[in-house]
Amino acid sequence: MKIRELENLLSISRSNIRFYEKQGLFSPERKNNNYREYTEQDIEVLKKIIVFRKMGFTIEEIKLIQNDQLPFTEATANVQQRIENEIEQLNGSLKLIKQVSGENLSFDEINIDEHWNAITESEKLGEKFVDICKDFLEFELNSFDFMWKYAFFHDFKKSRAKHGTVIACGILLLLCILRGIGKVLIWKESFWSGFLYPFAVALAGTIIILPLFLLSKKFPKVASVIATVLIGLIVLFLAGIIILLIYSIIS
Secondary structure, X not given: OOXXXXXXXXXXXXXXHHHHHHOOXXXXXXXXXXXXXXXXXXXXXXXXXXXXXXXXXXXXXXXXXXXXXXXXXXXXXHHHHHHHHHHHHHHHHXXXXXXXXXXXXXXXXXXXXHHHHHXXXXXXXXXXXXXXXXHHHHHHHHHHHHHHHHXXXXXXXXXXXXXXXXXXXXXXXXXXXXXXXXXXXXXXXXXXXXXXXXXXXHHHHHHHHHHHHHHHHHOHHHHHHHHHHHHHHHHHHHHHHHHHHHHHHHO
8 A cells, every 4th residue: 555545544644654654663665666565564553553642642652562661551551640630730721711711801801810819729729720831941942943944044843843863963963073173173182082071961961851851741840840940050050150250350
């Protein structure tokens, strides 16, 4: 079966099909003309992927289940907990939007104090609303994508979504090479001493950020508070370095 027929059969785009293939979830045969030929087994695997994704499994979880590295019962428990957390988080927002849905008011006419107090009291009782703590991150990412696109005529956002890991590794490799060259030309030291340093920094950052990322899956507010504290410490650290540099220059 050709990919066009497969698109019609499963009602998904070829981009999705190619993505699942690149993720290693299945591998169709290629004919002599280099066109992919999808077998009944490929169709069966794709149907399973679609069903699993619609149930809420991540691509990584599907991979682990497929390779017998994650028990199905444990995976379903993880997905169920994640969905329940998302439902709980949106429950307060749903109640509030139902309350105001019949109010035909303009932005200026809304009695914001009433809703503000209602949200405050509900949050004290454990009610959850849409988490806005990461709104600024979305703004920063969109700003960067906008500048990158018009400076280099390249859609970095699409590339990041499609080749995120490759781009990250490429940037890290470039930093390593630049620092290695800097060590040789500026500090007259070994290339490798400069080359390996960014790897160590990236590894240290991963060790710090990965547990925070995993924590955010189950306890987003706790993770948000910790992230805020870490950002504050980093800002203080950088401010201290700047003050020391200024002091050294003046004195």
